[in-house]
Amino acid sequence: MERYPNLKESDPEIYDLIQHESEYESTTLKMIASESYASYSVLEACGSMLTDKYAEGYPGSRYYEGNEFVDQVENLAIERAKLLFGAEHANVQPYSGSPANHAVYRALLKTGDKVMGMPVPSGGHLTHGWRVNFSGIDYEQVPYGPNPVTGRFDMNVIRETAKRERPRMIWVGATAYPHKIEYKDFAEIANEIDAYLVADIAHINALIIAGVHPDPVPCCDVVTSTSHKMLRGPRAGFLLSTVEDRFQAKYHLDSKFNLAKRLDRAVFPGLQGGPHLHIIAGMAVAFKEALTDDFKNYGVQIVKNAKALADSLLGKGWRLAGGGTDTHLLILDFRNEKFTGKDAAIALAKSGIIANFNMVPGDFRSPFITSGVRLGTPSLTAMGMKEQDMELVANWIDRVCKNINNIDQHTKNIRQEISEFCSKFKIPGIRE
Numbered sequence: 001m002e003r004y005p006n007l008k009e010s011d012p013e014i015y016d017l018i019q020h021e022s023e024y025e026s027t028t029l030k031m032i033a034s035e036s037y038a039s040y041s042v043l044e045a046c047g048s049m050l051t052d053k054y055a056e057g058y059p060g061s062r063y064y065e066g067n068e069f070v071d072q073v074e075n076l077a078i079e080r081a082k083l084l085f086g087a088e089h090a091n092v093q094p095y096s097g098s099p100a101n102h103a104v105y106r107a108l109l110k111t112g113d114k115v116m117g118m119p120v121p122s123g124g125h126l127t128h129g130w131r132v133n134f135s136g137i138d139y140e141q142v143p144y145g146p147n148p149v150t151g152r153f154d155m156n157v158i159r160e161t162a163k164r165e166r167p168r169m170i171w172v173g174a175t176a177y178p179h180k181i182e183y184k185d186f187a188e189i190a191n192e193i194d195a196y197l198v199a200d201i202a203h204i205n206a207l208i209i210a211g212v213h214p215d216p217v218p219c220c221d222v223v224t225s226t227s228h229k230m231l232r233g234p235r236a237g238f239l240l241s242t243v244e245d246r247f248q249a250k251y252h253l254d255s256k257f258n259l260a261k262r263l264d265r266a267v268f269p270g271l272q273g274g275p276h277l278h279i280i281a282g283m284a285v286a287f288k289e290a291l292t293d294d295f296k297n298y299g300v301q302i303v304k305n306a307k308a309l310a311d312s313l314l315g316k317g318w319r320l321a322g323g324g325t326d327t328h329l330l331i332l333d334f335r336n337e338k339f340t341g342k343d344a345a346i347a348l349a350k351s352g353i354i355a356n357f358n359m360v361p362g363d364f365r366s367p368f369i370t371s372g373v374r375l376g377t378p379s380l381t382a383m384g385m386k387e388q389d390m391e392l393v394a395n396w397i398d399r400v401c402k403n404i405n406n407i408d409q410h411t412k413n414i415r416q417e418i419s420e421f422c423s424k425f426k427i428p429g430i431r432e
Helices: 005-010 012-026 040-046 068-085 097-108 155-165 183-193 205-210 259-271 277-290 293-315 341-351 378-382 387-402 408-422
Strands: 089-091 114-117 140-143 169-172 196-200 222-226 237-241 329-333 356-358 372-376
Touching: 005 012, 040 277, 068 089, 068 205, 068 237, 068 277, 089 259, 097 169, 097 196, 097 222, 097 237, 097 259, 114 155, 140 155, 155 183, 169 183, 183 196, 205 293, 237 259, 293 329, 293 378, 293 387, 341 356, 341 372, 341 387, 341 408, 378 387, 387 408
Parallel strands: 114 140, 114 169, 169 196, 196 222
Antiparallel strands: 089 237, 222 237, 329 372, 356 372
16 A cells, blocks of 8 residues: 555655655665664554644643543553663653753753763763753753773763762763763762762663663663664653652752652643653554564664674774774774765765764864764664674775775765665565
8 A cells, every 4th residue: 555645645745755765765774873763653653643632731630621542642651661661750741852851950950050971072962061052051061071092981080070070960871982881880970979860871772671781770860861763763752760859858959849740840841831642652652662572682683783893894994983882883983094074974875874974082173074983783773684784784884985085986886786785674664
């Protein structure tokens, strides 16, 4: 059956653009580390009539009547999120990851408080205190990051910084850190200085579910995440937390509102209006899918594929930030090359390998060109690729980077080879 028949008739321009994007994604290697593929079921839930529903408030306490069934939808998403991650409390209303993180600031801090987090050039996120974001404008960032030589966290340096600066909150999470994060080590530091510890697991949630990455929930006051990326749900955010606030008395906080209640109030009415019930339905579906053994196997395979790709690229003589990967991503390090990360990312895209240029620890180039390229394996793994396929991917990356000065002579052949290769695999939500 043809998909989107009504859209095709009513708005052929948008229909055609969607078809073009589907064709593009069907014939290229999507290696953006923050992307994967949602299932048909998730897409159907997100495109349902729940799009029309207004349900301002929380289940059982709405500002509108007629919410009997959508209350059940949201409660299912909440309970599945709590079960999936072993959390005491969950909020599934944040519109995306950044609003979720914004809610944490509003719930835990006062304007001007110190926040310890990784700057964007070090591999952190905008909302972890970067100067151009609200988090760096309204709060004072205390930066930390990986050692520029080793590409790994030096916990002794991080501890010294924390004890000297004494931030009220520590963010632990990254967008471009290819190694495991030991939350217990960060928890020890946070406990020493009476700081809240907040983990942003938007990039690595599936690895945590699969048991191939340390679990932050037992160590942190709050955990934030998105439901897209490798979790393969809709574009949205959610919060996990303890119910009680361990600093309630120390910071003389209002005893009427525990930590869970303050987070809920920060999301609504503090920052948002009505929740997106069609998206929350899609989240519920994604959480259910993530509770399966198939999903856990997918998380395990993501890391196997990333390691296989890293080993192959290292064997061909390419440098990787931090020397390799323990996660879903790796970062090619071109600091010793004449070409930049942006040059490489453009050449790879022309050839059918979609990635992004990225800073590396100790980068001397501008963030607008960088010395690195970030590569991720979630999308390739969702298509069904295994370790042996990563050798082929590494060969194409190697050919592109070794011929970057005359890439146009090689693009057509590589692009065709990749297109034919992709045709052998299913693509969830596009081609089963």
